[in-house]
Amino acid sequence: MGAVEDRIRELGLTLPDVVPPLASYTPAVLDGSRVFVSGQLPLVDGELPETGPVGELVGLVTPERAAQLAAVCALNAVAAVRSVVGDLDRVERVVKVTGFVASDPSFTGQPGVINGASDLFGKIFGDAGVHARSAVGVAALPLGAPVEVEVIVHVRD
Structure with missing residues (x-):
């Protein structure tokens, strides 16, 4: 295990097994020096700890x-990256994060919600975890999840 996985343990986290696909896709694809991670739900041991839209009501x-x-989505995304690159120390940068928030129509705090993922990438990867990002409110997400996160990561050979 490398420095990144040591950091994950120091944060008191355990890298989960890769979440199996829920439909016709693969969790992550390595294409040259980029890993494209499919949207990750906040599944823990195959279950959603919460369902429904996000809001103040x-x-x-x-x-x-x-x-x-x-943040759970982000940890699941890190597990997906590891599944195709083997060693998380190969990650040079988290390039782009796209977060989707199932939102009550009056809710406009999507960026604050996706900070949970962004902050975890920063804690795990340090400066290499700083990324471009979109935070998007949507009407609904798969399985009734409140949030979903997809990621693009640059890795070294």
């Missing part, structure tokens, strides 16, 4: 909880 997933779930 009673009965919705809170923005704070959704940010925690975005």
